[in-house]
Amino acid sequence: MNWVSYEGKRSKKLVFKESVPQGSVLSPLLFLLYIDDLDDEREVVELLHTLHQQECDLTFMWCPSHRGIVGNELADEKAKERSEQDQEGTDWHYAASKAAIKRSIKIPPMQHERLRKVYGERGEKLNRIEERQLTRQEQVTLSRLRGGHYPDLRSWQHKIGRIEDPICRNCKMGEETGEHVLLECPVIHPSIHSQLTDPEAIAKEPRLALKVWEK
Template sequence: MGTHDDHGDTRFERGSHRGGKGRRSRVEGLHRRLGYWWTHRKHLGSAAHHTVYEGEGIGLNLAVGLLRAQQNVEGNVSVFVDNTAAIMATHNTTSAPSHYIWDALHEALEQLHETHPRARVTFKWAPGHKDIQGNEAADEEAKKAADPGTQSDGDAYLRRPLRGTLPRSKSATIQDFHEGLRTRTQNEWVTSPRYPRLRALLPKPLAGLWLKHIAALPKTHASIMIRLRTGHLPLARHLHTIKRADSPVCPCCHREDESVRHYLLHCPAHANARGNLIRRAGRHAQDLEKLLSRPDLTRHLLRFVAQTGRFRAIFGEIEDLPEPTPQRKRPNPRPAPTRTRCTTRQATRRQA
């Protein structure tokens, strides 16, 4: 983010994360006056404890603190930010995540008005990574500030609640917990003794969205979907594996082993039902992984199973699922921010 006033004074600040394990939040301020640059940084800590949103908020506070430290600031001062959420939060006066950062920003603007009563501050959105000289320079400093050993000299320009170690973010903590949980789940699944036999159908652990979708189905329909995914259906190959059939060959076409893939995609005995499935579900009906995992295809898949009658002796007549009710889109209370949109908070106030 950058600032510019009518006296040729320019500043750029950056708050963000570095990707990967052990990434760090960091904020830098670049101040140029008469061709000279100074760098001020605030190292927030691990990405497991802080968010980009917090980094942008600290960057705004650092920008206002740098302005307050100048000898004379008059006229319009623009602070350019590439994060719309941070801009919207400048108007926030209610309890919200990391609200203490924005409370400190409001107090810093009040102090700026007392120090420089003729200054008018405007926060504007600017596209990131667009070869803006000051913004690119701030990005370079951000990479340096990601080092845990980086000296943070920005505290001198921040209000007391923002100095030193900041409180851990609830959002970052929850996100880090779920990320670790997903990693452990994936590792346990890959190391499971059943993984080599099921990875063709289940290359990844069952997604939470799919499980919620299956849990909402009637018991019979949910049982069929889970059995299709695991292959534990009364098909010839599975029955032969558990020694309940003499041959794994498909009893409907007598051409190849009757697996889930053969039953759903290839068996000529079910060509008519498969044609109806393709007409309803489209090209995804020929992709086994999508056919078994996408909730929007479940209704069409179960209709295919019902039309083939392959499991009627076990499940009886399989009723069609009702068509999903189309959800109404909520009207957007705010227009989407564009390059010309900006949010302004003036440091000057009308005299009573």
């Protein structure tokens, strides 16, 4: 039931959080008993009582939402067939799968051994504390540089097939990875690189590390 119509006017949209039992749909009396037990549907009951007091005739009409639509009918049929088949394979644990997905989104992959070592030892909590001084966009940029999948890195563009040469565009001395840009390239901001001597320094001074990549 989506709304009640009275004298050409409709009540606000009503949506049941649970499916309505079939018997309640077929019998107006059972329907009234059903919704009378739902706290969220008191407005419907009050409206029906008001209309009854005004001696209005009420007609309940069941409007199927998808009957007769070929695609929906076929989907229902296939779903029913599948549900009746024997289920094989490993058990799927929702909680464990959800936690794994959250971890994969929250922790960026560390492509280089030096970065993996430092950030693994320091722990995710400490990293978050030190990166609170960054804006959301700055955090994303630094995470992508650390993980080696920042879109402008030539190593990343090479990996996804956009360019043939992954060599650093500035020094021409090594592959343009996140580690190379942040720690190794002698051409990009040498004064900053003198302070960023290792991944530990990047973790302590994330905003300084971002200046390396500023154009």
